[in-house]
Amino acid sequence: MQKITRDVLVSKAISLLEDGNVSHVLGWRKGEFDYDITPSVFSEKEDIENNFVWNDFCGANFSKYLVQKTRKLEGKILVFLKPCDTYSFNQLLTEHRFDRDNVYAVGIPCEGMADISKVKKICGEGISSIDFDGDNILVNTVYEDAPIVIDAKSVLSERCINCKSKKHVAFDELIGEEGEIIESGRFDEVEKLEKMTPDERFEFWQSELSKCIRCNACRDVCPACTCEKCVFDNPKSGVENKAPANSFEEKMFHIIRAFHVAGRCTDCGECSRVCPQDIPLHLLNRKFIKDIDNFYGEYQAGAEVGSRAPLVDYTTEDVEPSDIFEGRNG
Amino acid sequence: MFKSSLNSINEIFAKIAENATLYLPSDNKDGNAVYTKWENGVVWSNSLNTVKSPKDFFFPQVEDMMAFKTEGKNIEINDIREESEDFVVFGVRACDVRSFDILDRVFLVDPCDSYYANRREHGIIISVACTKPSETCFCKTFDIDATNPGGDITVWKTEDSLYWSANTDRGRELLSKLNLEECGDEAVNEQKAKTEAILNKLPLANLNTDGFGGDKTDALFDRPEWKTLSESCLGCGTCTFVCPTCQCYDIKDFNTGNQVIRYRCWDSCMYSDFTKMAHGNNRLSQVERFRQRFMHKLVYYPANNDGIFGCAGCGRCVSKCPISMNIVKVMKTLGGND
């Protein structure tokens, strides 16, 4: 379903590598079954030709890897950025997390990424290979002789259904056509929750958060979570814990984590993508984004480098905490 | 061998639940299978396996060990363990049955872990043979027969029937109470052959353990590929926490305000603060931590356990890793696989 083909990206990567403009390429490495793709650093032409992939399962956001890779690797790094990744890229730059001079960013258009668990709900287990044909995903399984044809739109991941922008806000070079910022329905789900009674909301979150196994994948993948030492890993903080010891710990972890990225979260959706228990973590982040928009004016983290995050800013006319629920019941 | 119709499964569950708490995989609202306490209305999941492994039943993620209070110079220690009640776990797959053997070899050897042993004694395992294995399955690699899973009782499922066979005394005792009709094993053999054919077609069917084993430390430890394999590892604990055989834990104290509760909880060798000591951590980089996890399963564990590998090939880490880096890719890169 992606309009830009793999070959375009491969030849771009190889030409930049061979011209000496960059010495490494951050890209997607193919796995065992066409959908299990690993972010990887490529440095050899042959490696790129054989193992670089670009398809509907290249969801991983590379921006956070730049923090670590620009420190470790010599020379410039070529990074491919989907529109949503560019917001994280800018946000990290705003926070001075990596050196812009060490990175060559190539923006690539994205038609939305597929969610493998949605694919599996349709075709079941036993995927042997996946092909792409126009708007369709063709899944071959060990149980069926003919491939199962799935409309790529029907298995889009949640964050792509509610895509907020097809526009790249940062790049050195753009492949393909530039897109637009989209009026998405990404706050609909949050509004639905807000309209529930407190009891219903409590029950909803209790059942969702109690699934948490505290694997920390949401935190470790989050481009806004780049603390050198997380408060939840620091025994001296008094809140450190490695386990969801009870229902309080789960809430504590997720409230504090969402709060810490409030105003800095670009809503890239990586947290929900990686959650092994399918907890809709984006609904916590989007609540903060929505509130910030309501209370302090529209703000999109990462839209531009150097913007002041709402929580390190104020005006003398800000809404009082006692007035935030005015005009809203429930 | 005994037979029951698939339609009567809830009656059998009810009968089992008369004497012991029964747990079985059931779909939650996201459509993921999770072990759920059976009661009327709980439906046995059709999924291949649960997201979290059944090791929780014997080695729970969090477990209180003791509590203590200090008053002046006196310290009062309280045993807050609870005697485990009898329970039955139904629907365990072959890989997870093997995982119990792997855990037993850690927790039941001297010095025996009494918390684990207590639960093992009270738990009966009813395994169910696989009929629809997934592409992420590779139990065959570790000589596990998915069509003959073991445990206290083995169950085979066909279109409309279930076939039951007991493997242990405990299993025979439970099975005799269920009053099932005796039968031959033709249908089971037919089903086994069908599954066998699929197992051989799976993408990972040819994955083998060549190049791994207890004597391979020197050959594998300094391989340069560890660096590239681990380069994008996030250092999260997903693989460890969904793994049926990972058995590392941390012991911590929690001050409740009235007393201190000492508890243990799963830990992950992927974490930067794993086994942190006064001098700091003994594995400082993610490459070392990553290597440790796979070396443990493929080299150190077999070295100490008669060559048995510390992985059961359940495929949970394969499907859940946020960056899709897993033991299969490690084995293909470092081992004798093509």
Place this chain on the structure above:
Amino acid sequence: MQVNEYKPLIVAFCCNWCSYAGADLAGNNRLNYPADVKIIRVPCSCRVNPTFILRAFQKGADGVILCGCHPGDCHYTSGNYYTRRRMSLLFSMLDYLGIERERTRVEWVSAAEGAKFAATMNDFAEKVVALGKNKRLEDLRCKK
């Protein structure tokens, strides 16, 4: 006769420069406010981060109130402006998670407002008593 009256535990974070002095004044003036209010003095209301609030609930608080200088009067010029934003967002999030709104509050109390301090605490305690015990943000281990 035994009266089984529910006594809430209320934690009040008070900034050193205004609200703590306000509490002092309330005491000096012999104004009544519930003894269930436990005051924790902080250098500035913006010293309080969301973890403090959640930790208070974990350790058994039924209500948490945060008091600081009036906006514009912060001893450190702008601390309470940050507090205002933080707490607006935090309280909105707690409400979103189904935690009762009346369990948390921010109030600006100056050093001269002893009467306001006492009145605020009386009112807050009354609201918390009406809600009863904190069940939604409790840590059961702390009851042991």
